Amino acid sequence: xxxxxxxxxxxxxxxxxxxxxxxxxxxxxxxxxxxxxxxxxxxxxxxxxxxxxxxxxxxxxxxxxxxxxxxxxxxxxxxxxxxxxxxxxxxxxxxxxxxxxxxxxxxxxxxxxxxxxxxxxxxxxxxxxxxxxxxxxxxxxxxxxxxxxxxxxxxxxxxxxxxxxxxxxxxxxxxxxxxxxxxxxxxxxxxxxxxxxxxxxxxxxxxxxxxxxxxxxxxxxxxxxxxxxxxxxxxxxxxxxxxxxxxxxxxxxxxxxxxxxxxxxxxxxxxxxxxxxxxxxxxxxxxxxxxxxxxxxxxxxxxxxxxxxxxxxxxxxxxxxxxxxxxxxxxxxxxxxxxxxxxxxxxxxxxxxxxxxxxx
Numbered sequence: 001x002x003x004x005x006x007x008x009x010x011x012x013x014x015x016x017x018x019x020x021x022x023x024x025x026x027x028x029x030x031x032x033x034x035x036x037x038x039x040x041x042x043x044x045x046x047x048x049x050x051x052x053x054x055x056x057x058x059x060x061x062x063x064x065x066x067x068x069x070x071x072x073x074x075x076x077x078x079x080x081x082x083x084x085x086x087x088x089x090x091x092x093x094x095x096x097x098x099x100x101x102x103x104x105x106x107x108x109x110x111x112x113x114x115x116x117x118x119x120x121x122x123x124x125x126x127x128x129x130x131x132x133x134x135x136x137x138x139x140x141x142x143x144x145x146x147x148x149x150x151x152x153x154x155x156x157x158x159x160x161x162x163x164x165x166x167x168x169x170x171x172x173x174x175x176x177x178x179x180x181x182x183x184x185x186x187x188x189x190x191x192x193x194x195x196x197x198x199x200x201x202x203x204x205x206x207x208x209x210x211x212x213x214x215x216x217x218x219x220x221x222x223x224x225x226x227x228x229x230x231x232x233x234x235x236x237x238x239x240x241x242x243x244x245x246x247x248x249x250x251x252x253x254x255x256x257x258x259x260x261x262x263x264x265x266x267x268x269x270x271x272x273x274x275x276x277x278x279x280x281x282x283x284x285x286x287x288x289x290x291x292x293x294x295x296x297x298x299x300x301x302x303x304x305x306x307x308x309x310x311x312x313x314x315x316x317x318x319x320x321x322x323x324x325x326x327x328x329x330x331x332x333x334x335x336x337x338x339x340x341x342x343x344x345x346x347x348x349x350x351x352x353x354x355x356x357x358x359x360x
Contacts, residue, residue: 001025001032001064002094002122006129008037008046009066013181014207015040018276020067020097020133024050026088028061041276045070047079051086059087066094066126068119071105080109090116094126098137132279135299141269142277144297146289147178148318149304149344156286159312161194170342171304176202178302182209183277184235186268188288189215198225199283200232208232209281212272214288216263218243229254237271239263265297290320293331293351301333303347 008023016038024046026034034057036049047069051058069079069091083091091110096119097103107117127134132143149166150156157163165172179185180201191197192213199211211226211234218238226234227250236250240259247257260267265288272280282292292298303318324330333349340346 005064005066011037012039017183017278020130022046022067024065026050026054026061026063033057045079060089062090063088064092068093068097069106070102071109080106084113092121093119095123098134141273142280143299144280145300146282146298147302150318151306151308151310153309154317155310155315156318157316159315167304167306167344168342171344179209180207182279182281184210184212185281185283186212188284190285192220196225218246227253265292266295269297286316286320290322300350305345
C-alpha cells in the first residue's frame with residue numbers, strides 16, 4: 001500500500017513546489033476504498049482527495065500516506081484534523097515530515113485522538129522521493145542536480161566544440177523526463193552560444209522547467225530557442241547595469257531578466273529558493289559546473305557515459321577547475337548507483353556535503 005502511495009505521488013512530479021510529493025490510500029477490509037495525491041501547491045492534500053473518495057466508509061479504516069499528515073494551517077487546513085474527523089482507526093506513515101511546523105505534530109495529534117499510528121514503512125523510498133523537499137526544508141536552498149553526458153574518455157565535446165549527440169536516444173529521453181521533474185534548468189552563456197538548446201521536457205502538456213541562463217556579460221545571440229517562450233518560460237540572470245538595450249530586447253520577447261550581485265551559483269540558488277523552487281537541474285558546461293559544485297549548489301550528480309572515444313587535448317570535460325592538486329582531494333560520490341540506458345551507462349551519486357562545504 002505504501003508503494004501505491006509513492007506511485008500516486010509521482011503523478012505530480014515537477015508540479016508541487018514548494019510542497020512535497022504525497023500520495024494517500026485508504027483501505028478497509030482488505031480493499032482500497034479511496035486514494036489520491038497532492039497535485040500542486042494551493043490544491044488539497046493527498047489525504048483530502050482520498051477521504052473524499054472513501055466518504056462515510058472511511059470510519060474505522062486504515063490510511064496509508066508516504067509523508068506525515070500536516071498539523072498546521074498553510075494554504076489549506078491541517079490534514080490531521082480531517083483524518084480525525086473522518087473516524088479512521090489507523091494511519092500508516094512512510095516518513096516523518098522534516099518541516100519544523102509539522103515534525104511529529106501531525107502524528108501526535110492523531111495519537112491524541114486515539115488513532116493507531118505506524119511510522120517508517122518504506123522510509124528509504126519515501127525519503128528518496130522527497131529528497132528535494134527535505135533538502136529545501138533543512139538547508140533553505142533548492143536541491144541541485146548536475147547532469148552531463150560525456151564520452152568514455154571524459155569529453156563533453158570535440159576540440160571544435162561540437163557536442164551533438166554524445167549519447168543515444170534512450171539517454172536523451174531520460175533527460176527529457178528528468179527535466180519534467182525539476183523546477184528549473186540552468187545553463188551558462190557559452191551553452192546558449194554553442195548549442196542553442198531548447199531545454200524543455202519535450203512533453204506536449206508539460207511540465208517544463210523554468211529555463212535559466214546565467215550570464216555576466218550578456219554576450220548572447222539575439223535569436224535563440226530559449227527566447228521563444230511560448231513553449232516554456234525563460235529567465236536570464238545577469239549583473240546590475242549590463243547591456244540595458246539587450247535586456248529590453250529580451251523582455252520584449254517575453255524573457256524575464258533579473259539582476260543579481262554578485263552573480264554566483266549560490267546567489268542564484270538563494271533567489272530560486274525565494275521563488276519556492278524545490279529542485280534545480282544544472283545542464284551547464286564545465287566552468288559553471290565547477291563553480292556550482294564549489295558553491296555547494298550541487299547535491300546530486302547524474303553522469304551519462306557513452307561508449308565512445310573522441311580524444312582531443314583541448315576538448316572540454318564536464319567539470320572545470322576545482323583547485324585540486326592531489327587525488328585525495330577528489331570528491332567521491334556517495335550512495336552510488338549505475339545502470340545501462342540504451343547503449344550508454346548512467347552513473348548516479350551524491351556529493352559529500354561536508355567536503356563541498358569546505359570549498360565554499
